[in-house]
Amino acid sequence: MKFSTSNFELTANDLSAVRGERLLFKQLNFSLKNGTILYLQGANGTGKTTLLRMLCGLSKPYSGVINWCGNNINELAEDFHQNILYIGHLPSIKEDLTALENLQFSLALTGDSFDFAHACEVLKLLGLGKALHLPTRVLSQGQKRRVALARLWLQNLPLWILDEPFTALDVAATELLKQKIEHFANAGGVVVMTTHQEVLINAPNFVQLRLEDLDKPNHNLKN
Amino acid sequence: MKKKLSTLSVLYRVLARDIRVALRRQSDVAAVFFFFIIAASLFPLGSGADPKLLKAMAPSVLWVTALLSCMLSLSRIYASDHADGTLEQIMLSNQPTVLIVLMKILAHWALSGLPLVLVAPLIGVQFNLSGAELQTLALSLLMGTLALSLIGSIGAALTLGIRGTGVLIAILVLPLYIPVLVFGAGAVNAVSIGMSANGALSLLGAVLAMALVFSPLASAAALSIALE
Numbered sequence: 103m104k105f106s107t108s109n110f111e112l113t114a115n116d117l118s119a120v121r122g123e124r125l126l127f128k129q130l131n132f133s134l135k136n137g138t139i140l141y142l143q144g145a146n147g148t149g150k151t152t153l154l155r156m157l158c159g160l161s162k163p164y165s166g167v168i169n170w171c172g173n174n175i176n177e178l179a180e181d182f183h184q185n186i187l188y189i190g191h192l193p194s195i196k197e198d199l200t201a202l203e204n205l206q207f208s209l210a211l212t213g214d215s216f217d218f219a220h221a222c223e224v225l226k227l228l229g230l231g232k233a234l235h236l237p238t239r240v241l242s243q244g245q246k247r248r249v250a251l252a253r254l255w256l257q258n259l260p261l262w263i264l265d266e267p268f269t270a271l272d273v274a275a276t277e278l279l280k281q282k283i284e285h286f287a288n289a290g291g292v293v294v295m296t297t298h299q300e301v302l303i304n305a306p307n308f309v310q311l312r313l314e315d316l317d318k319p320n321h322n323l324k325n
Numbered sequence: 326m327k328k329k330l331s332t333l334s335v336l337y338r339v340l341a342r343d344i345r346v347a348l349r350r351q352s353d354v355a356a357v358f359f360f361f362i363i364a365a366s367l368f369p370l371g372s373g374a375d376p377k378l379l380k381a382m383a384p385s386v387l388w389v390t391a392l393l394s395c396m397l398s399l400s401r402i403y404a405s406d407h408a409d410g411t412l413e414q415i416m417l418s419n420q421p422t423v424l425i426v427l428m429k430i431l432a433h434w435a436l437s438g439l440p441l442v443l444v445a446p447l448i449g450v451q452f453n454l455s456g457a458e459l460q461t462l463a464l465s466l467l468m469g470t471l472a473l474s475l476i477g478s479i480g481a482a483l484t485l486g487i488r489g490t491g492v493l494i495a496i497l498v499l500p501l502y503i504p505v506l507v508f509g510a511g512a513v514n515a516v517s518i519g520m521s522a523n524g525a526l527s528l529l530g531a532v533l534a535m536a537l538v539f540s541p542l543a544s545a546a547a548l549s550i551a552l553e
Binding site for chain 1: 338
């Protein structure tokens, strides 16, 4: 898996977000090129998830634009969606389906074909070898998260947007995921992630962004 | 780089997956089916055994109960996908949301509307309907229930994430169901007084065609608002 051959760039210009009457963040600017990991930090309620959802195009910024390779992501729509792998705080795992069935569907949504043997291998690597054919309802929280994260091994998409990927994972799984993210960044992928855990990631372009608490109602909303 | 799946095969997978999920929760599917049978069977018990009266009220009774049964399961189309985050993934699919939404509606219809179409002629026999009337009933329900699922999907999408959706969906959707009910029951009534059902069925077809075009668009728009 190599992405360095083609150049990707995700840029945010002057982003701001408003929730209800509260300004979450303003004048956010960044540019992420191949191999960059953007690590979002901030207390609860500072807009980390909101920012991630904006970067996917799920919610619209109050002001500012987000560009993918120079084009507005809202105009690209499906052309942009085929590049992102988004794992939100909800695992998007259907409890009535097995781990394999869930993965097959998640992959299909981004147009990726499903390699049964490869998927079994990845799930075994993630310690779910015994749970391949069980409905995910019987799995623990951490195991469900691993099923959702298995997509990172199975799909070949250049932009990962991960909301709290380390939540509910044990030490071994955290280590596996950390290595996977490092490997992906070294191969030229772009990662935007949030986490409350202190995870040391070794990557050439590791950028930290701290969202500050701007708890001032109606703060410059008119501008 | 692996080859990307074609639009059709992605849509097929969405349809197959929704049907599979519904079949793993058979009680939900069975509830709609038995509600229809029981509700429609209560009318003859309550109104006495006058064959003429039964025959006269059969089209409206069967149509209204079919309509209410379809409405029972509407919230199921999107609610669980919204709760577990699948809806976000659907919005981020590389296929148009409108088409995926259409597949979800078709899956819903296949397991709530279609069984009613199949069982309605049997129930119709209880009401002393003739062969021609039963045929028209099945045909009008075949088109009508699909239109009901399509229109209902807009209500289900609009009420997503709101508490106490059941009553709200009914208030939103029932007025929109009126044309389907009028033309659907009208087709069966026309046959029973010896006229052709073609007029009512064509109008029902027109309602279905309109719903087929506009409902997925409206539902997809409502879903993206719900996820905002």
